[in-house]
Amino acid sequence: MTNESTASLPRTLFSQEHEQFRSVVRRFCEEVIAPDHDEWSDAQRVPREIWSMAGKLGMLCAWVPEAYGGLGTNILFDVVVSEELGRIGATGPSFPLHSLIVAPYIVDLSTDELKLRLLPGMVRGEKIGAIVMTEPGAGSDLASIKTSAVRDGNGWRINGQKTFITNGQNADVMVVACVTDPARRAKGISLFVVEAESDGFSRGRNLRKIGQHAQDTAELFFDDVHVPVDNLLGEVGMGFAYMMQRLVQERLLVSVQCQSRAEGAFQATLAYVTDRKAFGQRVLDFQNTRFKLADLKAQLMAGRAFCDRLIELQIEGQLDAVHAAAGKLWHSEMLGRVVDECLQLHGGYGYMAEYPIGRAFVDARIERIYGGTSEIMKEVVGRSLA
Numbered sequence: 001m002t003n004e005s006t007a008s009l010p011r012t013l014f015s016q017e018h019e020q021f022r023s024v025v026r027r028f029c030e031e032v033i034a035p036d037h038d039e040w041s042d043a044q045r046v047p048r049e050i051w052s053m054a055g056k057l058g059m060l061c062a063w064v065p066e067a068y069g070g071l072g073t074n075i076l077f078d079v080v081v082s083e084e085l086g087r088i089g090a091t092g093p094s095f096p097l098h099s100l101i102v103a104p105y106i107v108d109l110s111t112d113e114l115k116l117r118l119l120p121g122m123v124r125g126e127k128i129g130a131i132v133m134t135e136p137g138a139g140s141d142l143a144s145i146k147t148s149a150v151r152d153g154n155g156w157r158i159n160g161q162k163t164f165i166t167n168g169q170n171a172d173v174m175v176v177a178c179v180t181d182p183a184r185r186a187k188g189i190s191l192f193v194v195e196a197e198s199d200g201f202s203r204g205r206n207l208r209k210i211g212q213h214a215q216d217t218a219e220l221f222f223d224d225v226h227v228p229v230d231n232l233l234g235e236v237g238m239g240f241a242y243m244m245q246r247l248v249q250e251r252l253l254v255s256v257q258c259q260s261r262a263e264g265a266f267q268a269t270l271a272y273v274t275d276r277k278a279f280g281q282r283v284l285d286f287q288n289t290r291f292k293l294a295d296l297k298a299q300l301m302a303g304r305a306f307c308d309r310l311i312e313l314q315i316e317g318q319l320d321a322v323h324a325a326a327g328k329l330w331h332s333e334m335l336g337r338v339v340d341e342c343l344q345l346h347g348g349y350g351y352m353a354e355y356p357i358g359r360a361f362v363d364a365r366i367e368r369i370y371g372g373t374s375e376i377m378k379e380v381v382g383r384s385l386a
């Protein structure tokens with residue numbers, strides 16, 4: 001890695017305490033995650049003990065209130081974790097999804113008893129979270145999901161099938177979107193917590209993907225799974241609204257990941273072209289290379305300023321769906337451009353699987369799809385213009 005100041009403007013978001021924490025996280029990423037990442041990619045999952053190790057360092061759910069085991073801070077410590085994972089191009093473990101996407105549903109919408117039962121374990125990394133919305137027949141069009149929850153005695157009975165679920169093989173705690181009133185479409189969707197030990201719950205295959213191999217991604221099956229009434233999150237029929245509210249943070253997180261992945265790819269490429277020789281000179285010394293890198297650097301600087309402002313707005317409670325969608329759209333598309341140009345500057349070595357840039361190129365592709373596709377992001381932004 002080379003001088004990091006080449007990648008971004010000075011940042012103002014973080015305190016000294018955050019930067020000290022960043023050093024701890026960076027060491028963990030470099031000493032624990034990076035050396036075994038290839039092995040986890042082959043196995044398509046990260047061993048559970050890595051989660052417990054991260055929990056001990058305070059790397060999980062730091063924002064969660066102290067009463068439930070966290071530090072009760074804003075999201076910045078968890079953002080640091082996401083940035084450091086992105087910087088080394090790690091595709092697993094998906095700590096950010098666990099901390100900043102799944103935990104908010106439980107903190108905001110569950111009973112005190114459920115919070116006390118689930119959150120301390122999530123903070124310690126003993127319980128792994130998953131967000132379970134997508135089905136084989138419904139992704140972008142979430143209002144069309146079919147998994148049902150029907151009142152049954154003192155609880156609810158859930159039946160259905162989900163797919164593409166991140167952490168699907170490892171998950172202990174799942175936030176599951178279900179239809180409770182099919183006639184009301186979006187207004188008939190409710191959210192439930194399902195714990196993996198529930199009777200009738202089972203996992204399908206660990207899905208083989210073209211990238212992000214260290215991430216376990218699974219199909220999940222719910223066959224007459226009974227959950228107690230307290231496992232309903234918030235109110236019946238409000239699930240779609242809850243998801244739309246929390247998709248703002250999910251999309252922000254994609255921006256954070258894309259920005260740090262792009263910065264990592266840029267730094268690795270700068271190091272490569274500084275070292276690599278052709279026609280008796282460094283590849284960096286070709287004007288084309290400098291122009292390409294200058295162009296990428298400008299994009300990274302713009303992206304960093306944009307991303308940090310979005311994070312700030314979210315901390316202030318001011319980030320809305322349109323700005324989050326615009327950010328997700330821009331950062332995911334920017335990452336795609338950056339890894340493509342960076343791969344090109346590596347020549348044939350960029351196409352070799354053992355070079356990080358080749359993996360970064362393939363890993364980046366999903367960022368324009370999950371959390372809402374680029375087309376859906378354009379719909380969200382476009383509708384605001386009418």
Ligand SMILES: Cc1cc2nc3c(=O)[nH]c(=O)nc-3n(C[C@H](O)[C@H](O)[C@H](O)COP(=O)(O)OP(=O)(O)OC[C@H]3O[C@@H](n4cnc5c(N)ncnc54)[C@H](O)[C@@H]3O)c2cc1C
Binds near residue numbers: 141209369
């Ligand atoms: C690796 C991975 C991890 C994932 N993790 C999770 C997870 O943890 N939890 C979870 O619930 N889901 C997860 N997903 C699912 C992901 O969010 C969906 O794949 C995504 O939202 C798109 O849905 P779809 O695949 O059904 O595509 P579709 O909705 O079928 O879209 C197909 C195409 O049609 C386009 N399209 C759809 N609607 C419109 C429209 N209105 N206007 C214009 N174009 C449109 C789309 O943009 C896309 O190009 C994951 C997916 C992957 C691949």
